[in-house]
Amino acid sequence: MSTQDPAHRPRPPFPPFTAETALQKVRAAEDAWNSRDPERVALGYTEDSEWRNRDVFLSGRAEIVDFLRGKWEYELDYRLRKELWAFTDNRIAVRFEYEWRNDEDRWFRSYGNENWEFDEHGLMRRRYASINDFPIAPDERRIAI
Structure with a gap:
């Protein structure tokens, strides 16, 4: 695996995970997703990563x-x-929660669980997410932008 090309760079920490390294993986994923940069997020996954996101299956x-x-x-x-x-x-x-609004300025909080599986290079090869959306009022938001 090349360490020069970002698309092929290992992503420490590597399995087997400890409580500390598992938490590092969770924080790294949270930071990447909060960037809202699809290319950055995708670099944490294997080239052939399998996803289920709600009822959408990706490869x-x-x-x-x-x-x-x-x-x-x-x-x-x-x-x-x-x-x-x-x-x-x-x-x-x-487990996760996220908040977002649609183009009609209606706010939602989405709750869910994810199961992740990693390869030996620290890249996620499988991500299975179950997610439910709950409408909220703007003054009920808990997660600051």
Whole structure:
């Protein structure tokens, strides 16, 4: 794996995970997603990464980038918080919530769980997300932009 090309750079920490390194992975994912930069987010995944996001199934970085572009065109002012739920050798489970508004200025809080599986280079090869949306009033927001 080349360390020069960002698309092929290993992403420490590597499995097997400890409580400390699993939490580092969670924070790195949270930071990347809060950047709302689809290319940056996609670099944390293997070239052939498999996703389930709600009822959408994706395969590979190109599909991930396209999906995230559309997501953040619709989910405006997106802001995410992730919490480590559990971990094992090369897997991490998180719970999360994020807030966003649509183009009609209606706010939502989305709740969910993700199951992650990593390769030996610290790249996520599988991401399975279950997500539910809950409408909120602007004054009910908890996550600052």
